Amino acid sequence: MSVTANPRTIENPARPVSSGQRKQSLREKYGDRAFNIGATTVLLLSILAVVYPLYFIVIASVSDPNAVYEGKVWLFPSGITTEGYERIFADSRIWNGLGNTLIYTVLGTVISVSTILCGAYALSRKDMPGRKILMLLFVITMFFDGGLITKYLVVRDLGMLNTVWAVVLPGAVGVWNLIIARSFFEHTIPNELREAAQMDGATDFKFFFKMVLPLSKPLIMLMIMIHVVAHWNSFFDALIFLNDDSKYPLQLVLRNILIQSDVSSTGTTGGDIASYAAAQRIAELTKYAMIVVSSLPLMIALPFMQKHFTKGAMIGAVK
Amino acid sequence: MSSRTIPARRGRPAATPLPQRKNSLSLRLKRISRAWQLYVLLAPAVVYILVFKYWPMYGVQIAFKNYNPVDGFTDSPWVGLTHFIRFVNSYQFGQVVGNTLWIAILGLLVAFPIPIILALLVNQLQSERFKKFTQTVLYSPAFISTVVVVGIMFVLLSPRSGLVNNAIQLAGVEPVFFMGSAEWFRPIYVISDVWQNAGFSMIVYLAALAAIDPALHDAAKVDGASKLQRIRHIDLPGIMPVVTILFILAIGNLLNVGFEKALLMQTPLNISSSEIIQTYVYHAGLQQAQFSYSAAIGLFNSLLNLVLLLVFNTIARRANQATLW
Numbered sequence: 001m002s003v004t005a006n007p008r009t010i011e012n013p014a015r016p017v018s019s020g021q022r023k024q025s026l027r028e029k030y031g032d033r034a035f036n037i038g039a040t041t042v043l044l045l046s047i048l049a050v051v052y053p054l055y056f057i058v059i060a061s062v063s064d065p066n067a068v069y070e071g072k073v074w075l076f077p078s079g080i081t082t083e084g085y086e087r088i089f090a091d092s093r094i095w096n097g098l099g100n101t102l103i104y105t106v107l108g109t110v111i112s113v114s115t116i117l118c119g120a121y122a123l124s125r126k127d128m129p130g131r132k133i134l135m136l137l138f139v140i141t142m143f144f145d146g147g148l149i150t151k152y153l154v155v156r157d158l159g160m161l162n163t164v165w166a167v168v169l170p171g172a173v174g175v176w177n178l179i180i181a182r183s184f185f186e187h188t189i190p191n192e193l194r195e196a197a198q199m200d201g202a203t204d205f206k207f208f209f210k211m212v213l214p215l216s217k218p219l220i221m222l223m224i225m226i227h228v229v230a231h232w233n234s235f236f237d238a239l240i241f242l243n244d245d246s247k248y249p250l251q252l253v254l255r256n257i258l259i260q261s262d263v264s265s266t267g268t269t270g271g272d273i274a275s276y277a278a279a280q281r282i283a284e285l286t287k288y289a290m291i292v293v294s295s296l297p298l299m300i301a302l303p304f305m306q307k308h309f310t311k312g313a314m315i316g317a318v319k
Numbered sequence: 320m321s322s323r324t325i326p327a328r329r330g331r332p333a334a335t336p337l338p339q340r341k342n343s344l345s346l347r348l349k350r351i352s353r354a355w356q357l358y359v360l361l362a363p364a365v366v367y368i369l370v371f372k373y374w375p376m377y378g379v380q381i382a383f384k385n386y387n388p389v390d391g392f393t394d395s396p397w398v399g400l401t402h403f404i405r406f407v408n409s410y411q412f413g414q415v416v417g418n419t420l421w422i423a424i425l426g427l428l429v430a431f432p433i434p435i436i437l438a439l440l441v442n443q444l445q446s447e448r449f450k451k452f453t454q455t456v457l458y459s460p461a462f463i464s465t466v467v468v469v470g471i472m473f474v475l476l477s478p479r480s481g482l483v484n485n486a487i488q489l490a491g492v493e494p495v496f497f498m499g500s501a502e503w504f505r506p507i508y509v510i511s512d513v514w515q516n517a518g519f520s521m522i523v524y525l526a527a528l529a530a531i532d533p534a535l536h537d538a539a540k541v542d543g544a545s546k547l548q549r550i551r552h553i554d555l556p557g558i559m560p561v562v563t564i565l566f567i568l569a570i571g572n573l574l575n576v577g578f579e580k581a582l583l584m585q586t587p588l589n590i591s592s593s594e595i596i597q598t599y600v601y602h603a604g605l606q607q608a609q610f611s612y613s614a615a616i617g618l619f620n621s622l623l624n625l626v627l628l629l630v631f632n633t634i635a636r637r638a639n640q641a642t643l644w
Contacts (some may be wrong), residue, residue: 025383026644030525031546031547032545033546035545035547036442036443036445036546037446039440039443040444040449043437043440043441043444043453047453047455047457049514050456050457050460050514050518051456053471053514054460056475056482057474057475060482062473065480068480069479069480071485071486071489072462081526085537098470113361115363115364115367116364117325118360118361118364119359119360119361119363119364119365120355121357122358122360122361123361125356125357128354128357128358129354130496132363134365136401137365137368138364138368140576141368141372141373141376143571143625143628144376144621145375145376145377145575145621146372146373146374146375146377146378146379146598147379147600147604147617147618147620148597148601148604148612148613148617148622149381149462149600149604149610149613150374150378150379150381150614151371151375151616152604152605153378153381153392153610154370154371154374154378155373157378157391158370158591160494162437167370169367170365171371172363172371173367173368174458175515186511190523196643198345203356204356204357204358204360205359205360206362229462229518232464232467233462233463233466234464235464235465235466235579236579236582240601240605244478251464251466252466252565254464254467254470255466255583258467258469258470258473258474259466259469259473259475259583261606278550280479281480284474284477284480284509287470287473287474288474290470290473290542291467291470291474291479294464295462295463295464295467298355298463299462301458302455302459302462304508305462306458309458309522310454310526311520316598
């Protein structure tokens with residue numbers, strides 16, 4: 001496009017029309033202001049819709065369960081109690097689940113991230129013979145899947161049922177993560193750098209471990225976070241592959257208590273209806289506290305993680 | 320490649336080819352040894368997909384067999400389409416397929432456009448701080464686990480003490496047992512999906528919007544375009560390729576997403592609308608050990624999904640939009 005072909009540059013040389021333009025921009029501003037008000041309102045309502053349920057759970061977790069039951073808790077906690085939290089901390093299932101989750105998270109993240117980084121780097125190298133076919137091998141699995149049953153049977157045939165490996169291995173490498181990592185390497189590791197290193201006699205191993213990895217800290221952080229969050233939150237593999245509840249991760253313990261409404265933790269041993277109802281309310285209180293405790297670690301880490309996740313979304317979008 | 324270069328060299332003077340050939344030979348050896356290290360780096364990932372992706376894929380043949388553990392995938396006897404016919408004729412078939420399509424289509428109609436709208440609105444915000452804040456808040460529920468989100472539903476929607484029922488009782492309406500009613504399953508499922516994931520999905524669109532050349536907006540402003548007009552004529556066309564690709568990917572995953580949540584939300588009382596193909600596979604396959612039958616149902620699900628993907632990709636191509644292939 002040449003400059004003269006653009007009518008705007010001819011009709012609107014910087015100054016002379018500015019008074020007319022100001023009038024026009026006032027009118028525009030009127031419409032745009034209405035838009036701004038509308039947009040801000042919608043977004044504020046969305047924020048409220050996200051925040052209020054979470055806020056309510058926090059205040060309900062420290063409120064007298066009777067007040068919650070009677071619907072007296074709306075904006076502020078009433079009749080502060082820490083009993084819900086005390087019960088959680090006294091519950092050995094929670095601690096056991098937390099311990100298991102930590103083991104699965106650390107082990108799973110180490111396995112996944114190292115496999116993905118190494119594999120993605122190799123796939124990012126355009127000079128690797130067979131690169132396209134190998135990549136296709138991975139991409140195909142994004143569209144075709146053996147399904148739940150055969151996955152279960154394979155894990156069973158491998159003798160992994162009811163072991164740590166069943167939790168950390170079957171989902172270890174996500175192809176999407178592999179693609180993100182590969183395009184990160186493609187875009188951030190200049191070919192010249194590798195050529196220079198090769199000139200100096202560096203092998204691929206050496207170059208990868210000594211140069212590529214130190215240059216890929218944002219990617220490594222992103223990958224670690226994706227996997228920590230995924231492991232922290234996952235329950236399904238544990239549900240189908242583990243049958244020994246001493247091996248259950250936190251989320252599965254939470255499922256049994258929060259959703260299957262297992263009230264045994266409240267220590268009710270029969271008794272009259274009134275004490276049963278009281279126990280029920282304590283159980284509800286414990287559920288609120290449990291939601292808070294189990295989500296808190298990630299929520300605290302969120303502002304720190306967000307930067308990396310946003311970057312990751314962009315790498316993924318650019319592809 | 321070598322077969323093409325060697326005859327060309329034959330015509331050259333005898334003195335030069337020797338060192339050159341030596342050179343290219345050592346270069347090739349070097350390349351192989353180099354690639355060899357790359358293959359070692361790639362090996363764990365390849366072993367992983369062979370074992371945990373391709374082996375199960377190979378095992379899909381049990382959908383046409385009567386699987387028994389002794390004979391394994393390969394040697395179990397063939398039974399043809401028996402399991403498929405049994406599924407299609409079973410009384411659950413219509414219900415389960417219907418429920419699956421219902422949830423998938425509702426999700427697509429409601430949960431797919433909302434992140435786009437949110438991104439367009441957030442993108443127009445003047446204040447960078449408010450922008451950041453909105454983004455962070457809307458995005459945070461994505462980090463809450465499915466178990467906890469469903470747990471939140473159970474406590475907030477509880478008929479005895481839940482927040483929602485307390486609120487509607489204030490308005491004089493009878494409390495509703497949301498989690499125990501088949502009619503409420505779908506709305507709760509979709510609303511909670513939006514609540515949890517809209518903010519996260521929004522990020523990709525925001526990234527796409529950030530990539531739009533600001534000069535387009537400046538030029539439109541000079542021409543007197545309002546914000547709505549700029550959204551309509553600059554932002555939307557700008558993110559359309561991303562929207563199309565994500566839409567097709569969403570279709571590709573249509574029948575697979577949300578299975579864990581549906582399973583968690585299931586109660587004996589809402590089963591008539593919460594039993595989808597995949598939860599049915601789980602119940603029939605893993606809880607009742609009907610491996611071949613449930614593998615056949617799983618395969619049916621994948622095929623249905625593939626058909627949807629092909630149809631929508633074709634539509635996208637006809638409409639001259641970006642396509643997956």
